[in-house]
Amino acid sequence: EPEVTQTPSHQVTQMGQEVILRCVPISNHLYFYWYRQILGQKVEFLVSFYNNEISEKSEIFDDQFSVERPDGSNFTLKIRSTKLEDSAMYFCASSESLGHSNQPQHFGDGTRLSIL
């Protein structure tokens, strides 16, 4: 079964450094998402992306965050200047379509980001 893949599985970064988290969504999917889960807390929506632009972003997704689909297969999340509170598990998800079929979102295994 096709799956969403995320790299790296664990990223350790110094505070203030830039970090890029990478995701390869399922190949025929058109909608892409990032979520994060701070340790011990619930999964929170960050951003959705469709047709090469952001569809919606949460209040967490401030100017330090950006997303990009640099080619036909990758979907990246960049944090420009990391803070301690950015430490979390970041999940990428993708879905095939919207509308009446309402295909569910399929999640990757996540990238654990640790800010020192």
Place this chain on the structure above:
Amino acid sequence: AQSVTQPDIHITVSEGASLELRCNYSYGATPYLFWYVQSPGQGLQLLLKYFSGDTLVQGIKGFEAEFKRSQSSFNLRKPSVHWSDAAEYFCAVGAHTGTASKLTFGTGTRLQVTL
């Protein structure tokens, strides 16, 4: 805005016993409801989904859930739990927001299975 409440933070059941995990949602329109499971160190795996139609939905691994509009609930059930079901379970509601949809998750219920 939509929200999800999972009132049980932690549940312990014996292997072979039945299981019900509670989920209540708040959403202004017809909800799209999901249950995901997360094993330690793993991602979120979709167990089942409700979009419309039959209010009792079957999922993977022998799980089922029943949508009750009058109670704003979408409880997850399994008739006989296996030790491998120990994990964290998340209920989520999906909302259309223009050209995409976002999921709002509950805080999760951690299931422990005793042998």
